[in-house]
Amino acid sequence: xxxxxxxxxxxxxxxxxxxxxxxxxxxxxxxxxxxxxxxxxxxxxxxxxxxxxxxxxxxxxxxxxxxxxxxxxxxxxxxxxxxxxxxxxxxxxx
Numbered sequence: 440x441x442x443x444x445x446x447x448x449x450x451x452x453x454x455x456x457x458x459x460x461x462x463x464x465x466x467x468x469x470x471x472x473x474x475x476x477x478x479x480x481x482x483x484x485x486x487x488x489x490x491x492x493x494x495x496x497x498x499x500x501x502x503x504x505x506x507x508x509x510x511x512x513x514x515x516x517x518x519x520x521x522x523x524x525x526x527x528x529x530x531x532x533x
Contacts, residue, residue, distance in 0.1 A: 441497065442504065445468060445485055447481040451481075452482045
């Protein structure tokens with residue numbers, strides 16, 4: 440299971456999601472079959488991904504992140520991806 444963040448650009452709109460197949464889900468977003476919010480705001484750049492062993496762990500982390508302040512989400516992204524590079528498809532996603 441994966442928790443992921445998509446962004447429209449560095450410092451742009453953020454989308455937080457959870458999935459069992461990161462490559463499939465990012466592809467869905469980019470094909471317009473993902474979240475309406477992400478599509479409307481152009482949040483299609485994978486800037487953060489975190490793997491979990493169980494669905495419960497991933498869902499709990501997604502819920503936590505969704506309630507975080509924006510500055511905390513940005514710090515999370517920038518700890519691993521300072522320039523907000525698109526991690527798809529360069530990262531091992533599944």
